[in-house]
Amino acid sequence: MSGFGVTEFxxxxxxxxxxxxxELVEATWERLGVTQxxxxxxxxxxxxxxxxxxxxxxxxxxRIVLGAPVGESDVTIGDVKCRLFHWYLPLWPxxxxxxxxxxxxxxVNGWLARERGGAVPELPADGDLEPWSCVIGxxxxxxxxxxxxxxxxxxxxxxxxxxxxxxxxxxxxxxGLVQTSEIRGxxxxxxxxxxxxxxx
Numbered sequence: 001m002s003g004f005g006v007t008e009f010x011x012x013x014x015x016x017x018x019x020x021x022x023e024l025v026e027a028t029w030e031r032l033g034v035t036q037x038x039x040x041x042x043x044x045x046x047x048x049x050x051x052x053x054x055x056x057x058x059x060x061x062x063r064i065v066l067g068a069p070v071g072e073s074d075v076t077i078g079d080v081k082c083r084l085f086h087w088y089l090p091l092w093p094x095x096x097x098x099x100x101x102x103x104x105x106x107x108v109n110g111w112l113a114r115e116r117g118g119a120v121p122e123l124p125a126d127g128d129l130e131p132w133s134c135v136i137g138x139x140x141x142x143x144x145x146x147x148x149x150x151x152x153x154x155x156x157x158x159x160x161x162x163x164x165x166x167x168x169x170x171x172x173x174x175x176g177l178v179q180t181s182e183i184r185g186x187x188x189x190x191x192x193x194x195x196x197x198x199x200x
Contacts, residue, residue: 004045007032009065010091011042013112013175016155020172020179021131028091059085059105066097075100082108092177094118095135111157111176113137127161127169129181136176160184 011034018025029039049055056064062085063069069085076082081103086096092112100109114120114137121134123142136159140146143161149170151157157173168184 004042004065006066006089007034008042008045010089011039012046013089014091015039015043016153016174017132017177017179020174024131032091058107059099059101062087062099062107062110069099070096086113095177098176111136113176125164127163127167127171127181129171129178131179132177134178136173139171139178 010032011029014025014028026036029036049061055061066087070087072083072085074081075084083101083103085099085101088096089112094115095112096115098109098111098113099107101107112135114135120138120141123129123134123138127143129139136148136157139159139161143163145160145162145168147160149158149160151172155175157176159171159173160168161171162168169181170184171181172179
């Protein structure tokens, strides 16, 4: 995976966010000094490694691309003991990239999360979340009746919650970062509950 590092990994994360916030993603490309073709090439390379039988897999791939983890800790989910690793990414200085791995090093989950002990941003009382303004854990700490719902891809997550005024809303996240929010039911919101893999 020579030549594929932190910048290219960030482009992979942005690719899924582009489905919801193309203008924000394109502005970020410009800030990074990369072209759309370069962004596409980075994502295509990552997808090829995921399908490859010979490319590094699981936690090893993240170590090669992002370097040694900045920190790690034990996490128990139910009766299963896992290990949580994290790195910092320049695009999101107040967050960190977390990877939850099983005993064999296989990756259970990877997403952007708030730094442990970091200040949760003040989110609007009406639940109208600004794109890229918060992570899933921020919503859990701010609103009531938070429920995790099935997304339509492994990197996507839907969270239903209730505002202080009693309004039911739905927020869509990609890699743990909020992309859209709306009044629940306004566009046929999903209804199947999803288990939480790890709390950010």
